[in-house]
Amino acid sequence: MAVVTLSDIRAAARRIAKGVVVSPCPESIPLSEITGARIFCKLDNLQRTGSFKERGARNALLLLSPAQKRRGVIAASAGNHALGLAYHGKLLGVPVTVVMPDYAPLIKITTCRRLGARVLIHGRDFAEARLEADRLVADEHLTYVHGFDNPGIIAGQGTMGLEILRQVPDVEAIVCPIGGAGLIAGIAIAVKALRPKVQIIGVESVATASFTAALQAQHPVSIPRAPTLADGLAVLRVGDGSFELARPLLDKVVRVDESWIALAILRMIELDKIVVEGAAAAPLAALMAGVLPELAERRVVLVVSGGNIDPAILSRVIEKGLVHDGRLTRFTAKISDRPGGLAELCRVIAASGASVKDIAHDRAFSGPDVSAVHAVCTVETRDHAHIKELHRALKKAGFPLVVVA
Incomplete structure (x- = not known):
């Protein structure tokens, strides 16, 4: 099992400081009014590539050996990890190849290519994209950088937890989306080491509840692919290492219906003027759906993990949100x-x-x-x-x- 400690996360914070934005974490009065909690939003959708994935990507790239940097890296990704690698690979002079499954949003594909990465579309899901990436690792001697099950990635994502504790020192709960579990593992390691009484709560879509399935089985298992507007959560199997790191530190994991995610996207656009993707809306969706009643009147940070939603999808999501509303x-x-x-x-x-x-x-x-x-x-x-x-x-x-x- 991968071991990631508070020291690793602090080192990652120093390592990535010159290349990754310290995103704001403002209080949201309108979201507080509709949820009954005192809401703060950690806006990592304001990173250069629109997602928290830059944190882990830059940290992992900086940890490579000189030979690995020369040959380049490869990853399978639905989009945000690919964007983070492409952007920071370009800044650091590391060649990047990404393999995306066919459901990856067009905006992420085109942006990745614009950032200089070699983009290959292959497979119906992440697992098939990963198999193609593994083949290229062997053929081209590239270094595979896993999007959520790599110690350097997890440590990089954990830097968000350090920032949250500085920005909202009296935070009582952090609500975070779960895809592959690298982000929530990193945040939980940092926060629980420094403030063990802060609750760490994970949110999944009912369509892609791979962490819940892993909890039930006591180990990561593969789940069937299902359509979801939260493509950032569409991981069919959580990472082995990230699951083992996160499981003992999480206070609760909940699931929300897709209709609530659509409505949360609409609410964030209307009330806070923030454009988010489905995964980033999941924490708000959980509070709106009433599955976290214990957070009423408490200081809660919502992890707004990304804003890379396809404009064509956004228009349909808004309409679905209006119907639900x-x-x-x-x-x-x-x-x-x-x-x-x-x-x-x-x-x-x-x-x-x-x-x-x-x-x-x-x-x-x-x-x-x-x-x-x-x-x-x-x-x-x-x-x-x-x-x-x-x-x-x-x-x-x-x-x-x-x-x-």
């Missing part, structure tokens, strides 16, 4: 196909205070009555209570709802 709804109403039918439907919608976003007519599947048509309506509303109010108004006006979403 009751601010976007869809229903199908049966209306008259004669003049005035649609106008009357729109009048009722407007009178209820809702706003029509889109209406499509479905005549072919509206039943045997040729004088009737199904109007598929997408409508903006205030909340779930407003949706129910709208439905009541439509039924009262004589518009039967055929399908409600």
Whole structure:
């Protein structure tokens, strides 16, 4: 098992100081209001490449021998580890190759290439990408830098814990996303060594709960691949070393549904003007979902691990968040196909205070009555209570709802 100590993390902090930003950790009044806790956000999405991964990447590269630096390094990564290696490899003159699975966000692929790395797209998941990387290690004599199960990486990530304790000295709990577990292992080692009473809580998506699976089995196990908007958490098996380091130090691990992650992304954009990726929104999602009631009124730091969300995905996530929030709804109403039918439907919608976003007519599947048509309506509303109010108004006006979403 890899051994990482507080001394290793302090050494990493000194080593990377000239190349990695000390990210801010401000208090968020709006997020505190919606969660009931006193929330601080550790904004590592403001690193140069948009993620905490720079910490471990730079530390690991600086620990290489001169020969290893000349030959170059390789890693399998869904994106953020690749970005960190590419950026700091360029700064330090170390050639970098990254193998990305096919679900890696386009923004991370293009940014990696712009930073000078050789990017190879291979495999349906991290495991297949790793096999290709291992083949290239043997063929090209490269050094493999694991994204979350490497002592240098874990020590580098742990520098965030040191910063949090300086920035929020009276912190009572740190809530951190879990993918491969390197970040939470590093933070936990640093924080528990200095402030053992601070709670360290991990958050996973229900779609990618590999740490929970490892806890149940008492050792890391592979889980099936499942779609997730938190690609940074899409690790099918936590690291052996990172799991063993983190397990005795974590106070709790919780899971959140994808819909809560989508809503948390929306909340952070709207309330704090912070663009985050799915993994970074998971800590807020856990508080919003009510799975951490014990943190009410306590000083809590949310680890905002990255902001590299694909713009195309972001637009869809925002819409999903609006649906979950009751601010976007869809229903199908049966209306008259004669003049005035649609106008009357729109009048009722407007009178209820809702706003029509889109209406499509479905005549072919509206039943045997040729004088009737199904109007598929997408409508903006205030909340779930407003949706129910709208439905009541439509039924009262004589518009039967055929399908409600």
